Amino acid sequence: MTQSTTRSEALFDRARAVTPAGVNSPVRAFGGVGGVPRFIERAEGPWLTDVDGNRYVDLICSWGPMILGHAHPDVLAAVTDAATRGFSFGTPTENEVALAAEVIDRVEPLEQVRLVSSGTEATMSALRLARGVTGRSVIVKFAGCYHGHVDALLAEAGSGVATFALPGSAGVPASAAGETVVLPYNDLGAVEELFAARGEEIAAVITEAAPGNMGIVPPAPGFTEGLRRVTAAHGALLISDEVMTGFRSSRSGWYGLETGPEGAHPGGYEGGAPDLFTFGKVMGGGFPAAAFGGRADLMARLAPEGPVYQAGTLSGNPVATAAGLATLRACTPELYPRLEATATRIADAASAALSAEGVAHRVQWAGSMFSIFFREGQVHSFADAREQDTGAYGRFFHAMLEGGVHLPPSAFEAWFVSGALDDEALETILAALPAAAAAAASV
Numbered sequence: 001m002t003q004s005t006t007r008s009e010a011l012f013d014r015a016r017a018v019t020p021a022g023v024n025s026p027v028r029a030f031g032g033v034g035g036v037p038r039f040i041e042r043a044e045g046p047w048l049t050d051v052d053g054n055r056y057v058d059l060i061c062s063w064g065p066m067i068l069g070h071a072h073p074d075v076l077a078a079v080t081d082a083a084t085r086g087f088s089f090g091t092p093t094e095n096e097v098a099l100a101a102e103v104i105d106r107v108e109p110l111e112q113v114r115l116v117s118s119g120t121e122a123t124m125s126a127l128r129l130a131r132g133v134t135g136r137s138v139i140v141k142f143a144g145c146y147h148g149h150v151d152a153l154l155a156e157a158g159s160g161v162a163t164f165a166l167p168g169s170a171g172v173p174a175s176a177a178g179e180t181v182v183l184p185y186n187d188l189g190a191v192e193e194l195f196a197a198r199g200e201e202i203a204a205v206i207t208e209a210a211p212g213n214m215g216i217v218p219p220a221p222g223f224t225e226g227l228r229r230v231t232a233a234h235g236a237l238l239i240s241d242e243v244m245t246g247f248r249s250s251r252s253g254w255y256g257l258e259t260g261p262e263g264a265h266p267g268g269y270e271g272g273a274p275d276l277f278t279f280g281k282v283m284g285g286g287f288p289a290a291a292f293g294g295r296a297d298l299m300a301r302l303a304p305e306g307p308v309y310q311a312g313t314l315s316g317n318p319v320a321t322a323a324g325l326a327t328l329r330a331c332t333p334e335l336y337p338r339l340e341a342t343a344t345r346i347a348d349a350a351s352a353a354l355s356a357e358g359v360a361h362r363v364q365w366a367g368s369m370f371s372i373f374f375r376e377g378q379v380h381s382f383a384d385a386r387e388q389d390t391g392a393y394g395r396f397f398h399a400m401l402e403g404g405v406h407l408p409p410s411a412f413e414a415w416f417v418s419g420a421l422d423d424e425a426l427e428t429i430l431a432a433l434p435a436a437a438a439a440a441a442s443v
C-alpha cells in the first residue's frame with residue numbers, strides 16, 4: 001500500500017509560504033526523519049485521520065496530553081458544557097479552584113499551585129520565583145533536558161533542539177545564557193563540584209523528574225536524592241519538571257510513582273520533596289492549562305502578595321480547566337497498569353522485530369514511559385543519546401507511517417501511549433513492525 005499524501009503536500013506548500021518551515025513547533029516539520037508531515041484533520045480514540053483520508057494509530061498523543069486518547073466522551077462533554085457558558089472571563093472561576101485542588105491532592109508535597117497556559121510558562125515562572133526567593137541568579141540544568149523555550153533553559157536542550165542538533169538558540173542574550181550552567185545528566189559528581197565552587201550563586205537546579213526529551217533516560221539510583229541533598233545544603237531550590245511525567249507516570253506523576261516489584265519497570269522519585277514542581281500536558285487534557293507550585297511559603301512570594309510578578313490573560317481559562325479536570329478525573333488508578341501493559345506489549349514487539357533484523361537498539365523505561373534508542377548499551381546522558389543511528393530511526397519511522405502508525409518524528413522522543421489503544425490499534429502496530437525493522441536494517 002502506498003498512501004496518497006497529495007493534500008498534505010499541498011497544505012505543506014501553503015503552510016511554508018505563511019509560517020516558518022510550515023509549522024508552529026519545530027519537530028512537527030519532520031526535519032528529524034525527512035518527508036512530508038501529515039496534516040491531521042480529525043482524531044478519535046487511538047486514531048488520527050489526515051486530510052488525504054489515511055488513518056494512523058497515534059503514538060504521539062500530542063506529545064503527552066492525550067493520555068485518554070482523542071475526543072474522550074467525558075472530556076468532550078465537559079468542554080462542550082464549559083464552552084456554552086462562555087470562553088474566557090478574566091475573573092476567578094470555580095473550576096480553577098477545583099483543578100488546583102485536584103493537582104494538589106495528587107502530589108503530596110504541593111500546598112499551592114498557580115495555573116498558567118503552557119509548560120514553558122510554568123518553568124519560566126518557577127525560575128523567576130526561585131531567583132526572587134533566593135536573591136541569586138544562577139540556574140543549573142542538565143544537558144538533554146527540555147523545559148520549554150525559556151531563554152535561560154535552551155542551552156543543550158532536548159526535544160526539537162536535540163532533533164535539529166542545535167547547541168542552543170540564537171536570540172538568547174549572553175547575559176541570560178551566562179546565568180545558566182549546563183551539567184551532564186546523571187553525573188552527581190559534577191553537581192557537587194559546581195556547588196563546592198559556586199554554591200552561593202545558585203538559585204535553583206531544574207531537572208526533568210525523569211527525562212523524556214532526549215529519549216527516556218531515567219535518573220540513576222541516588223541521583224535525584226543527591227540533587228536534593230546538595231541543593232538543600234547550599235540554600236538553592238530544587239525544581240522538578242513534571243510537565244511530561246505529571247499524571248502520566250502514575251496518578252501523581254513521577255513523584256507519586258510507587259517503586260518496587262509490582263511495577264514492571266523501575267521508577268519513582270527518591271529523596272526528599274523538591275521545592276517547586278512544574279506541570280502541563282495531561283493536566284490540560286489537550287487544552288492550554290499548566291501549573292507551577294510548591295510549598296505555601298514559597299508561593300506566597302508571588303504577586304499580588306509578594307514581589308515576584310507573574311500573570312496571564314488566559315491563565316485558568318474556563319474551557320481549558322474543564323478539559324483538564326475531566327481528564328484528571330478519568331485518569332483513575334486502573335488506567336496506569338493498563339498503560340504499562342500496553343506499552344510493554346508495544347516495546348517488546350518492537351524490540352523483537354528489530355532484533356530479528358539485527359538492528360542495534362535499546363529500550364529504556366521510566367515507569368510506563370518508554371523510548372527506543374537506535375544503539376546498543378545503556379543510555380545515561382545526552383552524550384550517550386546522541387550516539388544513535390538517527391538515519392535508521394528515520395527509515396523505521398517512515399515504514400511505520402506507511403503501515404498506519406504515527407510515531408514521534410524524532411529519535412529523541414518518548415513513544416506516548418493512551419488508554420484508548422484497543423485491539424485493532426495494537427494489531428495495526430504489531431503488523432507494521434516487521435517491515436519497519438527491515439527498513440531500519442536496510443542501508
Ligand code: PMP
Pocket residue numbers: 063117118119120121123146147148149159208213241242243244280281290
Ligand atoms: N518541560 C518538559 C519536561 C516538557 O516535556 C515540555 C514540552 N515538551 C515543556 C517543559 C514545555 O512545555 P510547553 O511545550 O507546553 O511549553
